[in-house]
Amino acid sequence: MRLVSDRHPFVRYAISAVVSVAANLVAQQITVVGAPAAPLMVSILIGTIAGFAVKYVIDKIWTFREAYTSPAAEAHRITLSGLFSVLTTLIFWGFELGFYALWPTDFAKYSGAVLGLSIGYIIKFQLDRRHVFRDATV
Numbered sequence: 001m002r003l004v005s006d007r008h009p010f011v012r013y014a015i016s017a018v019v020s021v022a023a024n025l026v027a028q029q030i031t032v033v034g035a036p037a038a039p040l041m042v043s044i045l046i047g048t049i050a051g052f053a054v055k056y057v058i059d060k061i062w063t064f065r066e067a068y069t070s071p072a073a074e075a076h077r078i079t080l081s082g083l084f085s086v087l088t089t090l091i092f093w094g095f096e097l098g099f100y101a102l103w104p105t106d107f108a109k110y111s112g113a114v115l116g117l118s119i120g121y122i123i124k125f126q127l128d129r130r131h132v133f134r135d136a137t138v
Helices: 010-035 039-062 069-100 106-132
Strands: none
Touching: 010 039, 010 106, 039 069, 069 106
8 A cells, every 4th residue: 555655746736735725724713813803814815825835845845855955946946836826826716706707606606716726736736846846856
C-alpha cells in the first residue's frame, strides 16, 4: 500500500488545497470572534493570507519537495505563486458569479463555485509545477 506522501504530486496538491481552505476558514473565524466589529473584508483578507501561506509552505516542502535556495529565489517563487493565485481566483469567482447570474439559486452558485475552484486548482497546479517549483525533486 502506497503512502499519500508517495503518490503523484497532484494528489498531494489536492490535499494541500483542502488544508489551505481549512486554514483560511479558521483564520476568518478567529478574526470574526476576536474582532467582531471589524468589516467582513478584514476577515476575508486575513483568511486569504493565512490560506496562501499554508498552501505555499506545504507545496514547497511536501507537494513538490523543492529545496530552499536563496531569499531572492524564494521571493520570486512567492510572487509568482501569488500572481497565479489571483488569476485562478478570478476563474473561480467567474464561474460562481456566472452560474448565479444564469440561474439565481444557491445550488447554481455553489455548483459554479465547485466547478470554478476545481478548474482553478488544476490550472494552478500546472502553473506552479512549471513556473514556481521548477527545481522540484518530484
